[in-house]
Amino acid sequence: MTQTAPRPTASSWQAIRDEVRRRIHSREWAPGSVIPTEVELAASFGCARMTVNRALQDLAAAGLLDRRRKGGTRVALHPVEQARLEIPVIRAEIEATGAAYGYRLLERRLAVPLPEFQARMQVPDRTPLLNVLALHLAGDRPYVVEDRWIDPDLPGLSEAPFDETSPNEWLLEHIPYTGGEISFGAHAASVIEARALQTSVGAAVFGIRRTTRDGEHALTTVDLTYAPGHRMRTTL
Amino acid sequence: MTQTAPRPTASSWQAIRDEVRRRIHSREWAPGSVIPTEVELAASFGCARMTVNRALQDLAAAGLLDRRRKGGTRVALHPVEQARLEIPVIRAEIEATGAAYGYRLLERRLAVPLPEFQARMQVPDRTPLLNVLALHLAGDRPYVVEDRWIDPDLPGLSEAPFDETSPNEWLLEHIPYTGGEISFGAHAASVIEARALQTSVGAAVFGIRRTTRDGEHALTTVDLTYAPGHRMRTTL
DNA sequence: GAGTGGTCTAGACCACATA
DNA sequence: ATGTGGTCTAGACCACTCC
Numbered sequence A, B: 001m002t003q004t005a006p007r008p009t010a011s012s013w014q015a016i017r018d019e020v021r022r023r024i025h026s027r028e029w030a031p032g033s034v035i036p037t038e039v040e041l042a043a044s045f046g047c048a049r050m051t052v053n054r055a056l057q058d059l060a061a062a063g064l065l066d067r068r069r070k071g072g073t074r075v076a077l078h079p080v081e082q083a084r085l086e087i088p089v090i091r092a093e094i095e096a097t098g099a100a101y102g103y104r105l106l107e108r109r110l111a112v113p114l115p116e117f118q119a120r121m122q123v124p125d126r127t128p129l130l131n132v133l134a135l136h137l138a139g140d141r142p143y144v145v146e147d148r149w150i151d152p153d154l155p156g157l158s159e160a161p162f163d164e165t166s167p168n169e170w171l172l173e174h175i176p177y178t179g180g181e182i183s184f185g186a187h188a189a190s191v192i193e194a195r196a197l198q199t200s201v202g203a204a205v206f207g208i209r210r211t212t213r214d215g216e217h218a219l220t221t222v223d224l225t226y227a228p229g230h231r232m233r234t235t236l
Numbered sequence C: 001g002a003g004t005g006g007t008c009t010a011g012a013c014c015a016c017a018t019a
Numbered sequence D: 001a002t003g004t005g006g007t008c009t010a011g012a013c014c015a016c017t018c019c
Helices: A013-025 A038-045 A049-061 A090-095 A115-121 A167-174 A191-197 B013-025 B038-045 B049-061 B090-095 B115-121 B167-174 B191-197
Strands: A065-068 A072-075 A081-087 A101-111 A129-138 A141-150 A179-188 A204-214 A217-226 A231-235 B065-068 B072-075 B081-087 B101-111 B129-138 B141-150 B179-188 B204-214 B217-226 B231-235
Touching: A013 A038, A013 A049, A038 A049, A049 A065, A081 A231, A090 A101, A090 A129, A090 A141, A090 A167, A115 A141, A115 A217, A129 A167, A141 A167, A141 A191, A167 A217, A179 B179, A191 A217, A204 B204, B013 B038, B013 B049, B038 B049, B049 B065, B081 B231, B090 B101, B090 B129, B090 B141, B090 B167, B115 B141, B115 B217, B129 B167, B141 B167, B141 B191, B167 B217, B191 B217
Parallel strands: none
Antiparallel strands: A065 A072, A081 B081, A101 A129, A129 A141, A141 A217, A179 A204, A179 B204, A179 B231, A204 A217, A204 B179, A231 B179, B065 B072, B101 B129, B129 B141, B141 B217, B179 B204, B204 B217
16 A cells, blocks of 8 residues: 555545545445555655645545544544535525415514523513514415514514515525524424414424524524425435 | 735634634625635735635535636525534434433344335335334333335345344444435324334324435435434534 | 644646636 | 636644654
8 A cells, every 4th residue: 555656546635535535435444543644645646745635624524534633534433424404595495396486474473482482582581572474385385384583673674574575585685693503303283384284283294493693692583394295305 | 995914813714714704694795796806815814825715615615605717706695504414323312312222123024115115225126125124212212213125235234133233333334335315304103103112103203214325326225213202403 | 752634835837717 | 818716736834642
Protein backbone atom coordinates (compact mmCIF):
# COMPACT_ATOMS: atom_id res chain seq x y z
CA MET A 1 0.00 0.00 0.00
CA THR A 2 0.87 3.64 -0.10
CA GLN A 3 2.71 3.51 -3.38
CA THR A 4 4.05 6.73 -4.71
CA ALA A 5 1.71 7.52 -7.57
CA PRO A 6 -1.25 5.34 -8.57
CA ARG A 7 -3.28 8.53 -9.15
CA PRO A 8 -6.61 6.70 -9.67
CA THR A 9 -8.07 9.42 -11.83
CA ALA A 10 -7.35 13.10 -12.16
CA SER A 11 -7.02 14.47 -8.68
CA SER A 12 -9.59 16.76 -7.25
CA TRP A 13 -10.71 16.76 -3.70
CA GLN A 14 -14.04 15.26 -4.65
CA ALA A 15 -12.43 12.35 -6.48
CA ILE A 16 -10.28 11.69 -3.44
CA ARG A 17 -13.33 11.90 -1.19
CA ASP A 18 -15.15 9.37 -3.35
CA GLU A 19 -12.18 7.02 -3.37
CA VAL A 20 -11.83 7.20 0.40
CA ARG A 21 -15.55 6.63 0.78
CA ARG A 22 -15.28 3.62 -1.49
CA ARG A 23 -12.50 2.14 0.64
CA ILE A 24 -14.63 2.62 3.72
CA HIS A 25 -17.75 1.08 2.23
CA SER A 26 -15.80 -1.82 0.82
CA ARG A 27 -14.33 -2.46 4.28
CA GLU A 28 -10.85 -1.97 2.85
CA TRP A 29 -10.53 0.39 5.79
CA ALA A 30 -12.51 -1.18 8.60
CA PRO A 31 -14.65 0.72 11.10
CA GLY A 32 -12.54 1.93 13.99
CA SER A 33 -9.22 1.55 12.21
CA VAL A 34 -6.77 4.35 11.60
CA ILE A 35 -6.31 5.38 8.00
CA PRO A 36 -3.08 6.84 6.59
CA THR A 37 -2.15 10.38 7.55
CA GLU A 38 -2.85 13.32 5.30
CA VAL A 39 0.78 13.48 4.27
CA GLU A 40 0.84 9.81 3.32
CA LEU A 41 -2.40 10.06 1.39
CA ALA A 42 -1.22 13.18 -0.39
CA ALA A 43 1.89 11.32 -1.47
CA SER A 44 -0.09 8.29 -2.60
CA PHE A 45 -2.57 10.39 -4.53
CA GLY A 46 0.16 12.62 -5.85
CA CYS A 47 -1.37 15.87 -4.67
CA ALA A 48 -0.97 18.53 -2.03
CA ARG A 49 -1.94 17.89 1.56
CA MET A 50 -4.63 20.58 1.43
CA THR A 51 -6.45 18.63 -1.24
CA VAL A 52 -6.57 15.52 0.89
CA ASN A 53 -7.52 17.64 3.87
CA ARG A 54 -10.52 19.06 2.04
CA ALA A 55 -11.72 15.57 1.13
CA LEU A 56 -11.31 14.16 4.64
CA GLN A 57 -13.02 17.15 6.24
CA ASP A 58 -15.99 16.57 4.03
CA LEU A 59 -16.24 12.94 5.09
CA ALA A 60 -15.74 13.88 8.74
CA ALA A 61 -18.59 16.40 8.46
CA ALA A 62 -20.72 13.62 7.04
CA GLY A 63 -19.94 11.46 10.04
CA LEU A 64 -17.95 8.81 8.19
CA LEU A 65 -14.61 9.72 9.71
CA ASP A 66 -13.45 10.63 13.16
CA ARG A 67 -10.45 12.91 13.21
CA ARG A 68 -8.16 13.97 16.02
CA ARG A 69 -4.96 15.92 16.08
CA LYS A 70 -2.13 13.61 16.91
CA GLY A 71 -4.58 10.72 17.08
CA GLY A 72 -5.00 10.53 13.35
CA THR A 73 -8.08 9.77 11.31
CA ARG A 74 -10.27 6.77 12.03
CA VAL A 75 -13.23 5.28 10.25
CA ALA A 76 -16.23 6.02 12.44
CA LEU A 77 -17.32 3.04 14.51
CA HIS A 78 -21.00 3.34 13.83
CA PRO A 79 -20.94 5.03 10.45
CA VAL A 80 -23.73 7.21 11.81
CA GLU A 81 -26.42 7.07 9.24
CA GLN A 82 -27.81 10.40 8.31
CA ALA A 83 -30.67 11.33 6.11
CA ARG A 84 -31.03 14.88 4.95
CA LEU A 85 -34.66 15.83 4.98
CA GLU A 86 -35.63 18.77 2.88
CA ILE A 87 -38.58 20.61 4.29
CA PRO A 88 -40.17 22.59 1.51
CA VAL A 89 -42.72 25.34 1.79
CA ILE A 90 -46.06 23.56 1.66
CA ARG A 91 -47.07 25.33 -1.53
CA ALA A 92 -43.94 24.06 -3.28
CA GLU A 93 -44.41 20.59 -1.82
CA ILE A 94 -47.88 20.37 -3.32
CA GLU A 95 -46.99 21.94 -6.65
CA ALA A 96 -44.13 19.45 -6.96
CA THR A 97 -46.71 16.67 -7.09
CA GLY A 98 -48.24 18.30 -10.15
CA ALA A 99 -51.43 19.31 -8.38
CA ALA A 100 -52.79 22.83 -8.15
CA TYR A 101 -52.21 24.47 -4.81
CA GLY A 102 -55.23 25.53 -2.81
CA TYR A 103 -55.45 27.32 0.51
CA ARG A 104 -58.27 27.95 2.91
CA LEU A 105 -58.15 29.91 6.16
CA LEU A 106 -60.30 28.19 8.78
CA GLU A 107 -59.72 30.35 11.80
CA ARG A 108 -57.66 33.29 13.07
CA ARG A 109 -57.99 34.44 16.65
CA LEU A 110 -56.13 35.66 19.68
CA ALA A 111 -56.39 33.04 22.41
CA VAL A 112 -54.69 31.49 25.39
CA PRO A 113 -53.05 28.26 24.23
CA LEU A 114 -53.32 24.89 25.88
CA PRO A 115 -50.49 24.04 28.30
CA GLU A 116 -48.74 21.96 25.66
CA PHE A 117 -48.40 24.90 23.27
CA GLN A 118 -47.63 27.22 26.17
CA ALA A 119 -44.64 25.07 26.99
CA ARG A 120 -43.50 24.92 23.39
CA MET A 121 -43.70 28.70 23.10
CA GLN A 122 -42.15 29.23 26.53
CA VAL A 123 -44.68 31.85 27.58
CA PRO A 124 -46.21 32.36 31.04
CA ASP A 125 -49.71 31.20 31.95
CA ARG A 126 -52.63 33.00 30.36
CA THR A 127 -50.53 34.79 27.74
CA PRO A 128 -52.66 35.15 24.62
CA LEU A 129 -51.07 34.13 21.33
CA LEU A 130 -52.24 34.38 17.75
CA ASN A 131 -53.75 31.10 16.62
CA VAL A 132 -54.24 30.35 12.94
CA LEU A 133 -55.91 27.23 11.63
CA ALA A 134 -55.62 26.67 7.90
CA LEU A 135 -56.00 23.98 5.29
CA HIS A 136 -53.73 23.38 2.31
CA LEU A 137 -55.18 21.51 -0.66
CA ALA A 138 -53.75 19.58 -3.58
CA GLY A 139 -56.25 20.20 -6.34
CA ASP A 140 -59.54 19.83 -4.50
CA ARG A 141 -58.26 17.25 -2.01
CA PRO A 142 -57.23 18.22 1.51
CA TYR A 143 -53.49 17.80 1.90
CA VAL A 144 -52.45 19.10 5.29
CA VAL A 145 -53.91 21.03 8.20
CA GLU A 146 -51.78 23.78 9.72
CA ASP A 147 -52.51 24.59 13.36
CA ARG A 148 -50.17 27.39 14.35
CA TRP A 149 -49.50 29.60 17.35
CA ILE A 150 -47.59 32.82 16.78
CA ASP A 151 -46.01 35.42 19.02
CA PRO A 152 -48.50 38.29 18.51
CA ASP A 153 -45.75 40.91 18.76
CA LEU A 154 -43.96 39.90 15.57
CA PRO A 155 -43.51 42.96 13.35
CA GLY A 156 -45.92 43.26 10.43
CA LEU A 157 -48.23 40.59 11.77
CA SER A 158 -51.25 42.88 11.83
CA GLU A 159 -50.96 43.44 8.10
CA ALA A 160 -51.01 39.71 7.50
CA PRO A 161 -54.62 38.57 7.45
CA PHE A 162 -53.60 35.07 6.32
CA ASP A 163 -56.70 34.83 4.15
CA GLU A 164 -54.71 34.52 0.94
CA THR A 165 -51.23 33.59 2.07
CA SER A 166 -50.62 30.87 4.62
CA PRO A 167 -48.72 31.61 7.81
CA ASN A 168 -46.26 28.95 6.65
CA GLU A 169 -45.34 31.04 3.64
CA TRP A 170 -45.66 34.47 5.22
CA LEU A 171 -43.44 33.65 8.16
CA LEU A 172 -40.70 32.11 6.04
CA GLU A 173 -40.69 35.18 3.85
CA HIS A 174 -40.83 37.87 6.51
CA ILE A 175 -39.48 36.65 9.82
CA PRO A 176 -35.80 35.81 10.25
CA TYR A 177 -35.01 32.92 12.52
CA THR A 178 -31.93 31.16 13.69
CA GLY A 179 -33.09 27.65 14.52
CA GLY A 180 -35.68 25.43 16.05
CA GLU A 181 -36.85 21.92 16.76
CA ILE A 182 -38.85 19.59 14.62
CA SER A 183 -40.33 16.18 15.25
CA PHE A 184 -42.30 13.60 13.32
CA GLY A 185 -44.88 11.17 14.57
CA ALA A 186 -48.24 9.52 14.15
CA HIS A 187 -51.48 10.15 15.95
CA ALA A 188 -55.19 9.49 15.66
CA ALA A 189 -57.02 12.24 13.82
CA SER A 190 -58.97 14.60 16.09
CA VAL A 191 -62.48 15.75 15.30
CA ILE A 192 -61.23 19.01 13.82
CA GLU A 193 -58.49 17.35 11.80
CA ALA A 194 -60.83 14.63 10.55
CA ARG A 195 -63.37 17.16 9.35
CA ALA A 196 -60.76 19.33 7.62
CA LEU A 197 -59.03 16.38 6.00
CA GLN A 198 -62.29 14.66 5.10
CA THR A 199 -61.39 11.47 6.90
CA SER A 200 -62.73 9.70 9.95
CA VAL A 201 -61.99 10.56 13.54
CA GLY A 202 -59.25 8.28 14.83
CA ALA A 203 -57.67 7.65 11.43
CA ALA A 204 -53.90 7.22 11.57
CA VAL A 205 -52.31 10.47 10.40
CA PHE A 206 -48.75 11.67 10.03
CA GLY A 207 -47.82 14.83 11.89
CA ILE A 208 -44.95 17.27 11.98
CA ARG A 209 -44.50 19.34 15.10
CA ARG A 210 -42.22 22.28 14.84
CA THR A 211 -41.03 25.28 16.82
CA THR A 212 -39.01 28.11 15.31
CA ARG A 213 -36.77 30.45 17.27
CA ASP A 214 -34.73 33.56 16.90
CA GLY A 215 -31.96 32.99 19.38
CA GLU A 216 -33.73 31.98 22.57
CA HIS A 217 -37.01 33.60 21.68
CA ALA A 218 -39.75 31.30 20.36
CA LEU A 219 -41.42 32.85 17.33
CA THR A 220 -43.99 30.28 16.37
CA THR A 221 -44.94 26.67 16.85
CA VAL A 222 -47.00 24.57 14.50
CA ASP A 223 -48.67 21.20 14.13
CA LEU A 224 -48.90 20.02 10.56
CA THR A 225 -51.27 17.09 10.17
CA TYR A 226 -51.27 15.33 6.83
CA ALA A 227 -54.07 13.44 5.15
CA PRO A 228 -53.90 9.66 5.66
CA GLY A 229 -51.33 7.88 3.53
CA HIS A 230 -48.87 10.73 3.33
CA ARG A 231 -45.20 9.78 3.46
CA MET A 232 -42.09 11.89 3.76
CA ARG A 233 -39.26 10.57 1.61
CA THR A 234 -35.54 10.98 1.23
CA THR A 235 -32.43 9.06 0.28
CA LEU A 236 -29.56 7.76 2.32
CA MET B 1 -20.12 48.72 2.47
CA THR B 2 -17.04 46.74 1.62
CA GLN B 3 -14.65 48.68 3.76
CA THR B 4 -11.09 47.57 3.81
CA ALA B 5 -10.69 45.97 7.20
CA PRO B 6 -13.45 45.77 9.82
CA ARG B 7 -12.26 42.24 10.62
CA PRO B 8 -15.21 41.34 12.92
CA THR B 9 -13.22 38.83 14.91
CA ALA B 10 -10.16 36.79 14.20
CA SER B 11 -10.58 35.37 10.76
CA SER B 12 -11.15 31.73 10.19
CA TRP B 13 -13.39 30.28 7.57
CA GLN B 14 -15.91 29.26 10.19
CA ALA B 15 -16.14 32.75 11.62
CA ILE B 16 -16.69 34.10 8.14
CA ARG B 17 -19.31 31.46 7.48
CA ASP B 18 -21.14 32.43 10.66
CA GLU B 19 -21.00 36.11 9.80
CA VAL B 20 -22.35 35.50 6.32
CA ARG B 21 -25.09 33.29 7.73
CA ARG B 22 -25.98 36.05 10.17
CA ARG B 23 -26.32 38.58 7.36
CA ILE B 24 -28.58 36.19 5.50
CA HIS B 25 -30.79 35.44 8.47
CA SER B 26 -31.01 39.10 9.39
CA ARG B 27 -32.12 39.89 5.83
CA GLU B 28 -29.11 42.19 5.47
CA TRP B 29 -28.63 40.19 2.29
CA ALA B 30 -32.11 39.40 1.01
CA PRO B 31 -33.14 36.12 -0.59
CA GLY B 32 -32.36 36.13 -4.28
CA SER B 33 -29.92 39.01 -4.13
CA VAL B 34 -26.30 38.80 -5.20
CA ILE B 35 -23.74 39.07 -2.44
CA PRO B 36 -20.24 40.52 -2.91
CA THR B 37 -17.71 38.46 -4.82
CA GLU B 38 -15.12 36.33 -3.11
CA VAL B 39 -12.43 38.88 -3.85
CA GLU B 40 -14.48 41.71 -2.34
CA LEU B 41 -15.35 39.70 0.73
CA ALA B 42 -11.75 38.63 1.18
CA ALA B 43 -10.72 42.27 1.11
CA SER B 44 -13.44 43.29 3.54
CA PHE B 45 -12.61 40.49 5.94
CA GLY B 46 -8.91 41.03 5.46
CA CYS B 47 -8.10 37.46 4.50
CA ALA B 48 -7.22 35.34 1.51
CA ARG B 49 -9.80 34.45 -1.09
CA MET B 50 -9.49 30.73 -0.28
CA THR B 51 -10.69 31.39 3.22
CA VAL B 52 -13.83 33.09 1.99
CA ASN B 53 -14.25 30.37 -0.60
CA ARG B 54 -14.22 27.68 2.07
CA ALA B 55 -16.90 29.51 4.04
CA LEU B 56 -19.17 30.11 1.07
CA GLN B 57 -18.84 26.53 -0.15
CA ASP B 58 -19.99 25.34 3.22
CA LEU B 59 -23.09 27.54 3.08
CA ALA B 60 -23.76 26.50 -0.50
CA ALA B 61 -23.58 22.85 0.53
CA ALA B 62 -26.10 23.62 3.25
CA GLY B 63 -28.43 25.12 0.66
CA LEU B 64 -28.26 28.69 1.91
CA LEU B 65 -26.37 30.03 -1.08
CA ASP B 66 -26.61 29.52 -4.78
CA ARG B 67 -23.31 29.91 -6.59
CA ARG B 68 -22.50 30.17 -10.26
CA ARG B 69 -19.34 30.93 -12.10
CA LYS B 70 -19.62 34.32 -13.65
CA GLY B 71 -23.10 34.71 -12.18
CA GLY B 72 -21.82 35.31 -8.69
CA THR B 73 -23.23 34.13 -5.38
CA ARG B 74 -26.88 34.64 -4.48
CA VAL B 75 -28.84 34.03 -1.33
CA ALA B 76 -31.06 31.03 -2.05
CA LEU B 77 -34.62 32.04 -2.87
CA HIS B 78 -36.29 29.55 -0.61
CA PRO B 79 -33.57 29.08 1.97
CA VAL B 80 -34.35 25.40 1.59
CA GLU B 81 -34.86 24.19 5.05
CA GLN B 82 -33.01 21.05 5.85
CA ALA B 83 -33.13 18.88 8.88
CA ARG B 84 -30.44 16.32 9.39
CA LEU B 85 -31.95 13.18 10.76
CA GLU B 86 -29.61 10.81 12.48
CA ILE B 87 -30.74 7.26 12.15
CA PRO B 88 -29.15 5.27 14.92
CA VAL B 89 -28.92 1.53 15.28
CA ILE B 90 -32.04 0.55 17.18
CA ARG B 91 -30.03 -0.80 20.08
CA ALA B 92 -28.29 2.55 20.50
CA GLU B 93 -31.55 4.43 20.08
CA ILE B 94 -33.10 2.50 22.95
CA GLU B 95 -30.04 2.60 25.18
CA ALA B 96 -29.90 6.37 24.69
CA THR B 97 -33.27 6.62 26.45
CA GLY B 98 -31.72 4.99 29.51
CA ALA B 99 -33.70 1.78 29.14
CA ALA B 100 -32.23 -1.69 28.89
CA TYR B 101 -32.23 -3.06 25.37
CA GLY B 102 -34.19 -6.23 24.71
CA TYR B 103 -34.55 -8.26 21.58
CA ARG B 104 -36.85 -11.07 20.56
CA LEU B 105 -36.88 -13.00 17.28
CA LEU B 106 -40.46 -13.69 16.25
CA GLU B 107 -39.98 -15.40 12.92
CA ARG B 108 -37.32 -16.33 10.36
CA ARG B 109 -38.30 -18.02 7.15
CA LEU B 110 -37.71 -18.20 3.44
CA ALA B 111 -40.82 -17.01 1.64
CA VAL B 112 -42.16 -15.29 -1.43
CA PRO B 113 -42.87 -11.67 -0.52
CA LEU B 114 -46.02 -9.75 -1.24
CA PRO B 115 -45.96 -7.67 -4.42
CA GLU B 116 -45.18 -4.51 -2.49
CA PHE B 117 -41.96 -5.94 -1.08
CA GLN B 118 -41.19 -7.62 -4.39
CA ALA B 119 -41.22 -4.22 -6.02
CA ARG B 120 -39.09 -2.67 -3.33
CA MET B 121 -36.52 -5.45 -3.69
CA GLN B 122 -36.73 -5.40 -7.48
CA VAL B 123 -36.94 -9.18 -7.78
CA PRO B 124 -39.02 -11.20 -10.26
CA ASP B 125 -42.28 -12.90 -9.30
CA ARG B 126 -42.09 -15.88 -6.97
CA THR B 127 -38.49 -15.26 -5.93
CA PRO B 128 -38.15 -16.39 -2.33
CA LEU B 129 -36.46 -13.99 0.06
CA LEU B 130 -35.41 -14.30 3.67
CA ASN B 131 -38.02 -12.75 5.94
CA VAL B 132 -37.21 -11.88 9.53
CA LEU B 133 -39.74 -10.55 12.00
CA ALA B 134 -38.32 -9.28 15.26
CA LEU B 135 -39.22 -7.15 18.24
CA HIS B 136 -36.99 -4.63 19.96
CA LEU B 137 -37.81 -3.74 23.57
CA ALA B 138 -37.00 -0.85 25.88
CA GLY B 139 -36.87 -2.48 29.27
CA ASP B 140 -39.87 -4.79 29.15
CA ARG B 141 -41.93 -2.54 26.89
CA PRO B 142 -42.21 -3.18 23.17
CA TYR B 143 -40.44 -0.41 21.26
CA VAL B 144 -40.41 -1.26 17.58
CA VAL B 145 -41.25 -4.16 15.30
CA GLU B 146 -38.78 -4.94 12.52
CA ASP B 147 -40.27 -6.68 9.49
CA ARG B 148 -37.42 -7.28 7.08
CA TRP B 149 -36.84 -8.96 3.72
CA ILE B 150 -33.28 -9.86 2.81
CA ASP B 151 -31.57 -11.05 -0.35
CA PRO B 152 -30.86 -14.68 0.66
CA ASP B 153 -27.58 -14.73 -1.25
CA LEU B 154 -25.81 -12.22 0.95
CA PRO B 155 -22.50 -13.68 2.15
CA GLY B 156 -22.45 -14.97 5.72
CA LEU B 157 -26.22 -14.90 6.06
CA SER B 158 -26.47 -18.59 6.89
CA GLU B 159 -24.29 -18.12 9.95
CA ALA B 160 -26.59 -15.36 11.19
CA PRO B 161 -29.49 -16.99 13.03
CA PHE B 162 -30.75 -13.59 14.22
CA ASP B 163 -31.81 -15.13 17.51
CA GLU B 164 -29.46 -12.96 19.54
CA THR B 165 -28.49 -10.15 17.20
CA SER B 166 -31.08 -8.26 15.20
CA PRO B 167 -30.85 -8.10 11.43
CA ASN B 168 -30.69 -4.34 11.87
CA GLU B 169 -27.42 -4.62 13.72
CA TRP B 170 -25.97 -7.59 11.84
CA LEU B 171 -26.49 -6.03 8.43
CA LEU B 172 -24.98 -2.70 9.40
CA GLU B 173 -21.94 -4.48 10.76
CA HIS B 174 -21.37 -6.97 7.97
CA ILE B 175 -22.83 -5.78 4.69
CA PRO B 176 -21.42 -2.77 2.88
CA TYR B 177 -23.90 -0.59 1.07
CA THR B 178 -23.77 2.53 -0.99
CA GLY B 179 -27.18 4.09 -0.57
CA GLY B 180 -30.89 3.63 -0.37
CA GLU B 181 -34.24 5.20 0.18
CA ILE B 182 -36.10 5.88 3.37
CA SER B 183 -39.55 7.20 4.08
CA PHE B 184 -41.63 8.06 7.12
CA GLY B 185 -45.34 7.80 7.58
CA ALA B 186 -48.28 6.78 9.72
CA HIS B 187 -50.57 3.79 9.43
CA ALA B 188 -53.07 1.80 11.42
CA ALA B 189 -51.49 -1.08 13.35
CA SER B 190 -52.02 -4.47 11.76
CA VAL B 191 -52.98 -7.53 13.76
CA ILE B 192 -49.39 -8.73 13.91
CA GLU B 193 -48.03 -5.30 14.81
CA ALA B 194 -50.69 -4.75 17.43
CA ARG B 195 -49.96 -8.04 19.14
CA ALA B 196 -46.19 -7.49 19.12
CA LEU B 197 -46.47 -3.91 20.34
CA GLN B 198 -49.18 -4.75 22.87
CA THR B 199 -51.58 -2.19 21.49
CA SER B 200 -54.90 -2.40 19.73
CA VAL B 201 -55.46 -3.17 16.08
CA GLY B 202 -55.94 0.07 14.17
CA ALA B 203 -53.94 2.20 16.60
CA ALA B 204 -52.05 5.03 14.90
CA VAL B 205 -48.41 4.03 14.63
CA PHE B 206 -45.31 5.67 13.18
CA GLY B 207 -43.45 3.70 10.55
CA ILE B 208 -40.12 3.90 8.77
CA ARG B 209 -39.82 2.15 5.44
CA ARG B 210 -36.36 1.66 4.14
CA THR B 211 -34.49 -0.02 1.32
CA THR B 212 -30.73 -0.40 1.25
CA ARG B 213 -28.68 -0.91 -1.90
CA ASP B 214 -25.19 -1.69 -3.05
CA GLY B 215 -25.03 0.14 -6.33
CA GLU B 216 -28.15 -0.91 -8.17
CA HIS B 217 -28.63 -4.13 -6.28
CA ALA B 218 -31.22 -4.10 -3.48
CA LEU B 219 -29.84 -5.79 -0.38
CA THR B 220 -32.68 -5.52 2.07
CA THR B 221 -35.89 -3.68 2.74
CA VAL B 222 -37.50 -3.16 6.10
CA ASP B 223 -40.61 -1.81 7.77
CA LEU B 224 -39.99 -0.47 11.24
CA THR B 225 -43.20 0.07 13.14
CA TYR B 226 -42.94 1.93 16.41
CA ALA B 227 -45.14 1.69 19.47
CA PRO B 228 -47.83 4.41 19.64
CA GLY B 229 -46.60 7.81 20.74
CA HIS B 230 -43.12 7.48 19.31
CA ARG B 231 -41.65 10.64 17.78
CA MET B 232 -38.50 11.19 15.79
CA ARG B 233 -36.81 14.44 16.70
CA THR B 234 -34.15 16.73 15.35
CA THR B 235 -33.19 20.39 15.18
CA LEU B 236 -33.23 22.88 12.36
C1' DG C 1 8.13 16.58 23.05
C1' DA C 2 6.58 15.23 18.84
C1' DG C 3 3.17 13.88 15.53
C1' DT C 4 -1.11 14.85 13.62
C1' DG C 5 -4.85 17.62 11.91
C1' DG C 6 -6.59 22.74 11.32
C1' DT C 7 -6.04 26.64 9.03
C1' DC C 8 -4.15 30.45 6.43
C1' DT C 9 -1.72 32.38 2.42
C1' DA C 10 -0.51 34.25 -2.17
C1' DG C 11 -0.46 33.03 -6.46
C1' DA C 12 -1.89 30.46 -10.30
C1' DC C 13 -4.64 28.26 -13.85
C1' DC C 14 -8.91 26.49 -15.37
C1' DA C 15 -14.08 26.10 -16.37
C1' DC C 16 -18.00 27.95 -17.01
C1' DA C 17 -21.79 31.19 -17.91
C1' DT C 18 -23.01 35.45 -19.01
C1' DA C 19 -22.96 39.77 -21.71
C1' DA D 1 -14.49 38.33 -24.26
C1' DT D 2 -14.66 38.66 -19.53
C1' DG D 3 -15.75 38.05 -14.83
C1' DT D 4 -16.74 34.82 -11.45
C1' DG D 5 -16.27 30.67 -8.86
C1' DG D 6 -13.53 25.93 -8.54
C1' DT D 7 -9.53 24.05 -7.48
C1' DC D 8 -4.67 23.12 -6.77
C1' DT D 9 -0.19 24.23 -4.70
C1' DA D 10 3.84 24.57 -1.57
C1' DG D 11 4.89 26.25 2.38
C1' DA D 12 4.00 27.85 6.84
C1' DC D 13 2.48 28.19 11.61
C1' DC D 14 -0.59 26.84 15.14
C1' DA D 15 -3.32 23.72 18.40
C1' DC D 16 -4.34 19.83 20.25
C1' DT D 17 -3.26 15.34 22.27
C1' DC D 18 -1.02 11.34 22.93
C1' DC D 19 3.15 9.27 24.67
